[in-house]
Amino acid sequence: MEDNFFNKVYEVVRIIPIGRVTSYGAIGKYLGSAKSARMVGWALNKCPNDVPAHRVINRNGLLTGKAHFNGINLMQQLLENEGIVVEENKVIHLENNFWDPSKELL
DNA sequence: CTGTTGACTGTCG
DNA sequence: GCGACAGCCAACA
Numbered sequence: 809m810e811d812n813f814f815n816k817v818y819e820v821v822r823i824i825p826i827g828r829v830t831s832y833g834a835i836g837k838y839l840g841s842a843k844s845a846r847m848v849g850w851a852l853n854k855c856p857n858d859v860p861a862h863r864v865i866n867r868n869g870l871l872t873g874k875a876h877f878n879g880i881n882l883m884q885q886l887l888e889n890e891g892i893v894v895e896e897n898k899v900i901h902l903e904n905n906f907w908d909p910s911k912e913l914l
Numbered sequence: 915c916t917g918t919t920g921a922c923t924g925t926c927g
Numbered sequence: 928g929c930g931a932c933a934g935c936c937a938a939c940a
Contacts, residue, residue, distance in 0.1 A: 813936070832922050836935080843935040845922035850937060852921060866922065873921035 813839055817851040820909050824863045827891045828907035829899055831867045838909040849873065862886040869902035 809815060816839045824830055832845035852861040852873065862883040866872045874883040874897055884894045893900040 833924085836922080841935060842923060843933085845935085846920060847922090847936050849921035850919095853938090855921090861921080864921080867924095871921095876921055 813844060813847055814851045817848050818856065818859050820913070821852070821859045821861065821864055823913065824860060824907055825912075827905065828912075829863050829865055829869075829887065829892060829902070829905050830907045830909065831865060833867055834906075834908050834910065835864065838913070852876075860886075863890075863907075865899060869899040871897045871899070 809819070817835055820835050820838060821830075832848040833842045835848050836842050836844035848864065849872075852859065852864060853876065855861050855876070861873060862871075862877065864873065871883050871887075871894065874880055877883050884897060887894045887899065892905050899905065
């Protein structure tokens, strides 16, 4: 596996537990720089089927990437399907469902 | 090869 | 508390 920042994003996102969500910055920070959150978004832009990009949201718990999915409510539906409460395109109880690779994965 | 854009976040004013 | 700027790296025109 190539240790590129890009590739790391795929691996981290793939290991996100069910019923948990994380943020672009959390992944970017785990990889080295929180400022690399943009790269996380760009990486997810490739959005391989193996990567549950719907579990990756912004720091505010807002489903910023919902527009990039096949539909608009698809991302929300997937999150709710995993038991995550989503309302107005944002995750409720975010801190309760938040999964930080720097802490959980460690 | 150079410039712009992009699913973000943190800091400064 | 809100607005604007900077930083990170890769892909596309």
